[in-house]
Amino acid sequence: MSENHHFLVQQVGKGDKQALAALYRAYERPVYKFIVSRLNDPHEAADILHEVFMDIWRVAATFEGRSQVRTWIFGIAYRKVIDVHRKRSRVTVTDEVPEPVDVAEAADAGYAAKQEAEHLAFCMGTLSDDHRSAVSLAFYEDMTCAEIAEIAGVPEGTIKSRLHHAKKLLLHCLSGRLKGRAVA
Amino acid sequence: MTRSRDEIELDLPFHVNGTVDPATRADIDAWLAEDALLNAEQTALAEIRAAMQAEDIRSPSDFGLARLMRDIDRAAPALPATGTVAAAPRRAWIWQAVAAVAVAGFVAQAFWPRPADTPAPGGYQMASATMPGALVVSFAADAPESAIRDLLLSQGLEIVAGPSAMGFYRLDRVDGGDLNAAADALRAAEPVVESVENAQH
Known part of the structure; x- marks a missing residue:
């Protein structure tokens, strides 16, 4: 291929x-x-x-x-x-990593996200472009860390760090949205 | 377990997407078997990945391919094998200059005032004389398709022919409305439209 x-x-x-x-x-x-x-x-x-x-x-x-x-x-x-x-000159970004989240709870949120694609899309939209790119290439395209690093022109450690932060932000966002929905 | 928990956590996304090497995978699996929080995080990531991969999108597909094939005919040819990336803009600039001169020549020839009843030498007729369309328009090379589409829809215009070899489109009013007003609106849309002329019939 x-x-x-x-x-x-x-x-x-x-x-x-x-x-x-x-x-x-x-x-x-x-x-x-x-x-x-x-x-x-x-x-x-x-x-x-x-x-x-x-x-x-x-x-x-x-x-x-x-x-x-x-x-x-x-x-x-x-x-x-x-x-x-x-x-x-876009200013988006939620680069600030929030308070630690209850991972077990976030895991439930992640599971629910399967049925709640709009929540996932929303939470992806809150990420910075660097974070979103890394998540997109890792999870849409199943690329290796080395491939993502080559595309972004940064060291592999930077990609791992971006994914780590993106993951926390995503889980926090999903957890919050799904909790809010449950309350409503 | 030869690596720390922090290192394992950084590699989790690649464990989830199946791109880690066997040794790293074994290391991560060993941690997952003993660390419930890490396990929960891995599950969450796997579900996020599954949700992302299940997303259905409508891509431009064949429509985009048709647009691409049309536009590469209008663009500079592919660089020769000896070219470099850095040389590309200069090459494109030269071709743009050549195209601009050619377009200027075409416009001058097509729209220079001449007696309407004068037959062409040898009895030939300009090909454009039989073409449909009340306006002849060229769009900026970098104008996005969405902007062009929105502009035409807002003025009740449709493309009835083109693009010509020089990149001109011929337009008509869909509803037969005020053509002059539509032409003025096109002229005002400068970043999108490069030139607007009434077609010569």
Whole structure:
């Protein structure tokens, strides 16, 4: 699979549109999901996805094969979304880690989240882009720590730390929302 | 158990997504067997991952592919193998300059006032003469599709032909309403629309 995609990128670099279409079919959905998870705007995400593949078309010839095609493509998407956030000068973020949460209770909250996708989406939306990216790549794409670190351009320890904080924030948020719902 | 609880906790997400190596997995499994809190956290993470993976999204799919195929025809060609990433903007800039000159030439040729009844030499007719559409419009290369769509819908316009080789679209009013007002609105939408001209029939 990986070698096949490497070949496709080489062909795209030579101007092969069909190879670009094949790459698009292979990666469109996961990359779009990754972008949506960070932007919460399907229309804007579709535009960014388009830009990602336009970039692939333009620079495929420079791909040297030192990374996997998947991490290369997700890396382009990762940086595109950062550009969007910069343009928006977006100030979101809940980087402050809350008080320690009752993990056993949070585990129940996590279980309930399976049926409460909107709570999960809400809580993901409260995370900073760095945290959300790490969670998205780890849990949507099941990437290794090394792959996520390569995409984000940071050491593996930073990714572990981001995931650790994101996890606490997510569990705290889910626990609070589900508790509130139970009270209501 | 060769590693501390803190180290194990940092690796939990990768235990959940199945990407840790066998030795680390064995270490984490040993901790999970003895630490109820760690076990609860692992369960919570696994449920979050399952919920995320179960999310159903509607991606652009074939529509996005059609858009991509259309736009790569309008964009600069893929870089040759000897190119570098850093060289890309310069190459794109050169192509944009070339395209701008070509567009300027096309606009001057297409819209320069000339006697309406003068037959073309040899009896030929401009291809555009038989094309539908009351307005000829070009959109900014970086205009998002959503902005274009919203603009056209707000003015009751639809694309009836295009894009041409030069990137021009021909538009008509859906309801046959005030075309001049729609044209003025397009001209005012500067970041999205680059040029607006009345079509020559």
